[in-house]
Amino acid sequence: MGKPRVETESAERLAVAEAAIKVQGTQSAEDPFYVRASEPLADSNVRVLKQGDTFAVFDSCGDIKPGGLGEEGLYHEGTRFLSSLMLRLNGKRPLFLSSTVKDDNDLLTVDFTNPDLQVGENLGISRGVLHLSRTKMLWQGVCYERIRIENFGLETVALCVSIRYAVDFADIFEVRGTKRQARGRLLQPRMHSGTMCLGYEGLDGVVRHTKLQFTPIPTHHSDGEVRFELNLDPKVETTIQMVAVCENGRSAREIPSFHAAFTALGDDIHANRGRACSIHTHNEQFNAWLRRTAADLHMMTTATVHGLYPFAGVPWFSTVFGRDGIITALECLWVNPDMARGVLSCLAATQATQQNAEQDAEPGKIIHEMRDGEMANLKEIPFGRYYGSVDSTPLFVMLAGAYYERTGDLALMREIWPNIELALEWLDQYGDSNGDGFIDYQRHAREGLVHQGWKDSQDAVSHQDGTLAKGPIALCEVQGYAYAARQRGAQLAFALGQVRRGDQLLGQANDLQERFERAFWCEDIASYALALDGQNRPCKVRASNAGHCLFTGIANPEHASQTAETLFAAEHWSGWGVRTLAMSEVRYSPMSYHNGSVWPHDNALIAAGLARYGQQEKALRILTALYDASRFLDLQRIPELYCGFERRPGEGPTLYPVACAPQSWSAASVYLLLQACLGLEIKATQSTVCFTHPMLPPFLKKVQIRNLRVGDASVDLLLQRHTYDVGVNVLRKQGKLSVSVAI
Secondary structure, three states: OOOOOOOOHHHHHHHHHHHHHHHHHHHHHHOOOOOOOOOOOOOOOOEEEEEOOEEEEEOOOOOEOOOOOOOOEEEEOOEEEEOEEEEEEOOEOOEEEEEEEOOOOOOEEEEEEOOOEEEOOEEEEOOOOEEEEEEEEEEOOEEEEEEEEEEOOOOOEEEEEEEEEEOOOOEHHHHHOOOOOOOOEEOOOEEEOOEEEEEEEOOOOOEEEEEEEEEOOOOEEEOOEEEEEEEEOOOOEEEEEEEEEEEEOOOOOOOOOHHHHHHHHHHHHHHHHOOOOEEEEOOHHHHHHHHHHHHHHHHHEEEEOOEEEEOOEOOOEOOOEHHHHHHHHHHHOOOOOHHHHHHHHHHHHOOOOOOEHHHOEOOOOOOOEEOOOHHHHOOOOOOOEEOOOOOHHHHHHHHHHHHHHHHOOHHHHHHHHHHHHHHHHHHHHOOOOOOOOOOOEOOOOOOOOOOOOOOOOOOOOEOOOOOEOOOOEEEHHHHHHHHHHHHHHHHHHHHOOOHHHHHHHHHHHHHHHHHHHHHHEEHHHOEEOOEEOOOOOEOOOOEOHHHHHHHHOOOOHHHHHHHHHHHOOOOOEOOOOEOOEOOOOOOOOOOOOOOOOEOHHHHHHHHHHHHHOOOHHHHHHHHHHHHHHHHHOHHHOOOOOEOOOOOOOOOOOOEOOOOOOOEHHHHOHHHHHHHHHHOEEEEHHHOEEEEEOOOOOOOOOEEEEEEEEEOOEEEEEEEEEOOOOEEEEEEEEEOOOEEEEEO
């Protein structure tokens, strides 16, 4: 398929790196919202906490320090409320022992001991005498910190514990690298009743405060630092507590204690567990991946005024994204359909109702992104409410239909049917700007996104010779989404008794499928074209987008089979997953955001598409690749993406420098991968759970699924791998429900 590789590995890597620097340098200059990476990561194992609209990025020691990508900090509603926080013993950094984020993502814990500490010319405390335990937690806009210090020596020690802090109240887009012409003003720090109040008056008129409370009261308090002078007797422990309160233009509130907040956070986590079925295997490493997935999804899911919504990713995308929320909900649908209900409700409530060029909004369009913060308030960025995605709207209808099939919740479908109709009307009236019968995009907002599919970087869509495609651009996967949306819309119309509308939508879907095959299939690359450009010329490049055409079912069986072979050829398959762009393409770089990297959610959708066409063996390969990757990754947390370098024995995937981790649709990929391999379908309206040719990889001999809810019924299942098939045993069943297996 591609040209032979004749370079040595080192020479090839050098050439790729040089090309990537040139491509990314050009891209960053053109894109005002490019995430800049001018320095190496300050700490490769950052520690992330998130709760509600608040998140924090710490280094592995629990500090917030400048340097690296500058992403560390405590953030609330789009603003950084702490830009520096550093713990010191007698002016020195304590000796790091270990750190982790607990399985439930509720606590960051760090263990230290003391370095050799001098008093004058003499050794005051030899290393290893003190043990320090640092615990951090977020709850309702507050960062809690508890530092316990125990003296394991034989003598009383005199110790100075200091905490240095700073604030900048930077908008998240400033942190990402966007330059502003002017900023608001920092207010004079003030101490009141033992609380240090640090403030900022933004150009949007909002006054934001970071309030720092310390227990006990510090011995000394100077500008940007507090100090605690301690005399610690042998075998005695003392505790220092700090609370950082984020206030965003609101009046002061009562702050619960560390214990009360921890209890409330635990109750919230426990309640979340009851909403989803549980999955347990005989493989403890796989179980650890599942636990991290469940914890990350709970952490990323945020209560909005319209319901629970999975925010996209930390640190750059911790907010509502239409596309990300929908795909995350689809991946989780069989495990926890409640997430989909929240996503549908939120997106229906924020659906565009009128045209607004500066928002790329049109009636019926589903939101792409919603942002808080000073720059969004001032419209310095267009993303306060921004509708610049071509795929969120058909994906919304797809999710609605899939949710109904999974739950039988006709009441919600009646409630949002006007929104579904508006979305379908958008496909007809606005989605096809040039009248060629295909859904396309071209930005209208001056600072909106140039590319409005899921690959939205500046260089994401090109022709074979590497020239960038000009719009309006019709992506191959978006035609699949439109096809599936009309099919799902028809399903819902029939359920609501609107037979004529259902027939009309089915007719539109069938017509689109026929035209799609004629216009997009490219025999010479054995795949679907990435896109049609504004002159209806196909972009004949081998890209992972074609795999989504299998996911939606728009591909005919013959072309689906050929596409699958192309995706697993050496040019596409990295060993860690399917690359976004094949190595043989001009714009390929394994370090590019969208032109050669590996995205877990992309691979999960491809796997689901493969299973749809009876190619579960290939879906197993993707599941195995991502599981293997998880074993090399910190906390077994699957990031937004990783580089597309070829897999090498004994090494993990190469990390991408500014990838979000956690990222909701990456975390949820394991659920869709399992569903694909098991051939699992749940139809609540028929009270059935069906497994079609279920398969499991060799490292999963047994899988237990407990409390799988279908309507008012529930079931516990045991799946056991045999040499040639997978057995499905019903361990418990409550209510009316049938379980079937098709081999």
